[in-house]
Amino acid sequence: MFSIEHEFDATVITLVDEGNAPLRGDVIVHSFEDCVTVDQYDERTDRDVKITLSLNQLRDLAAALDLPEGIYRRRPAPDAAPG
DSSP: EEEEOOSSSOEEEEEEOOOSSSOOOOOEOOOSSEEEEEEEEEEEEEEEEEEEEHHHHHHHHHHHHHSSSSOOOOOOOOTTOOO
């Protein structure tokens, strides 16, 4: 299950683990103009853990989910501006 909320400066996606035990805490994704953060509570350390991805890293991750093992480099779209 997941939810999507639009806030002032970010889109927030919350992923809820509904599978069989052991379950993990909710994953909260904040999508900002220049980066994406992923937060999850870690029971072992009793702390929230946050990682920050650039938009290029997020695009690479999305592409990698559908590819077999290997090393890849994304090519810009033919009509994309450099940068």
